[in-house]
Amino acid sequence: xxxxxxxxKKGLFHTPFWLAPEKNTxxxxxxxxxxxxxxxxxxxxxxxxxxxxxxxxxxxxxxxHTFLLPEKHxxxxxxxxxxxxxxxxxxxxxxxxxxNEVRGNITHTAAAETQRLAALDKPEAEVLAxxxxxxxxxxxxxxxxxxxxxxxxxxxxxxxxxxxEDDVPPVEERVHCPCCGTEAVGSVVLIQSDxxxxxxxxxxxxxxxxxxxxxxxxxxxxxxxIRIQQVDGASAPGLPPVFSGAHAESCEAxxxxxxxYRHDKQQxxxxxxxxxxxxxxxxxxxxxxxxxGGANPFLLHS
Numbered sequence: 633x634x635x636x637x638x639x640x641k642k643g644l645f646h647t648p649f650w651l652a653p654e655k656n657t658x659x660x661x662x663x664x665x666x667x668x669x670x671x672x673x674x675x676x677x678x679x680x681x682x683x684x685x686x687x688x689x690x691x692x693x694x695x696x697h698t699f700l701l702p703e704k705h706x707x708x709x710x711x712x713x714x715x716x717x718x719x720x721x722x723x724x725x726x727x728x729x730x731x732n733e734v735r736g737n738i739t740h741t742a743a744a745e746t747q748r749l750a751a752l753d754k755p756e757a758e759v760l761a762x763x764x765x766x767x768x769x770x771x772x773x774x775x776x777x778x779x780x781x782x783x784x785x786x787x788x789x790x791x792x793x794x795x796x797e798d799d800v801p802p803v804e805e806r807v808h809c810p811c812c813g814t815e816a817v818g819s820v821v822l823i824q825s826d827x828x829x830x831x832x833x834x835x836x837x838x839x840x841x842x843x844x845x846x847x848x849x850x851x852x853x854x855x856x857x858i859r860i861q862q863v864d865g866a867s868a869p870g871l872p873p874v875f876s877g878a879h880a881e882s883c884e885a886x887x888x889x890x891x892x893y894r895h896d897k898q899q900x901x902x903x904x905x906x907x908x909x910x911x912x913x914x915x916x917x918x919x920x921x922x923x924x925g926g927a928n929p930f931l932l933h934s
Contacts, residue, residue: 647827647843648797648843649800649801649810649842649843650797650800650810650811650841650843651832651840651841651842652793652795652797653839656691657839658691658786659691661687661904662684662685662687662690663684663900664902665680665687665905666681666684667900668680668905668909669681671873671909672872672909673872676911679908680905680908680909685738686730686734686779687782688737689733689737689782690730690782690785690786693729693786694786694789696729697722697726697729697790699722699787699790699791699794701794701795704799708813709811709813710799710800711788711792711795711811711812713812713813714765714813714814715765715767715814716766718765719758719761719762720788723757723783723784724754726787727749727757727780728750730782730783730786731746731750731779732750734746745775745779749776749779760776761783764777764780764781765784777929777932785838785839788811788837788838789839791811792840806833806843806844806850807833807925809837809840810840811835811838811840812835812837814835814836814837815926816833816834816835816890816925817835817836817891817907817926817928818833818834818890818903818926819832819833819844819850819890819891819892819893819903820834820892820893820895821846821892821896823896823899831845831846832844834903834904836926849883849885850881851883851886851888851890852883852886852888854884854885854886856884856885857884858881858882858883858884859881859884860880860881860882860892861880861881861882861889861913861917861920862875862880862913863916872909873898874901874909874910875910875912875913876897876898877893877894877895877896877898877901878891878893878898878901878906878910878913879892879913880892880916880917882917882920887921888922888924889917889922889924890926891903891914891926893906904928904929907928907931908930911931
């Protein structure tokens with residue numbers, strides 16, 4: 633269970649601990665995926681284009697549904713903790729709506745998978761969703777995961793959007809989302825006038841953000857061995873512009889890394905979308921002996 637830290641007193645220079653999901657999160661992410669796909673020279677572009685269609689469908693579906701905010705927890709998380717595996721009541725309807733909405737905007741291979749998933753009855757779909765939430769997915773689930781994840785994101789993001797700042801008290805542990813308990817996929821350094829230079833962790837499920845000091849490792853808390861690494865044009869000629877704003881914050885103490893995006897370098901960087909367009913950075917840092925912290929719900933491993 634997370635330990636509650638002393639509340640931040642509000643004042644003229646108040647820095648909020650928690651930020652609600654940005655308005656039109658999925659629509660903006662769809663646009664970002666389109667931009668990243670256009671800059672991708674290889675076949676990976678096709679997957680980025682697919683995810684642009686998925687996010688556009690997420691935006692449309694989210695507007696069609698009403699999501700009743702669950703009773704706020706008094707424990708480790710404010711919203712239901714994702715890893716507990718409790719499938720939201722709205723999941724099945726949202727899941728079916730998403731599969732229908734994306735039809736006609738995806739490849740034949742993806743369409744065949746959505747048709748298979750659309751044939752699942754409610755109990756079958758909820759069992760699948762529970763495996764995804766608890767990270768107990770089977771090999772046969774791999775091709776279904778992005779669709780399940782996309783539906784779950786709609787629900788949890790809608791819940792988080794209804795919270796106020798005071799609903800999410802500061803906590804000492806900054807790796808996991810204080811709303812849903814999901815590990816941060818990465819962090820962003822903002823450029824808004826009142827928050828310029830502050831680093832916020834980003835949740836890949838509910839899309840909320842929470843403040844974390846830039847001088848500490850977000851995995852172990854060590855402040856003595858932080859290194860900022862990136863792949864630059866000098867070492868990799870022809871590197872897409874997306875890499876200019878993407879960094880890997882590595883730690884010598886725990887030998888992990890997590891991606892960090894600077895909005896002063898890439899104003900529209902999205903921790904979910906840009907992560908998938910900068911996998912070369914993961915390869916470089918991984919080869920140096922660091923393990924990644926934070927999973928991307930759309931990065932499927934075989």
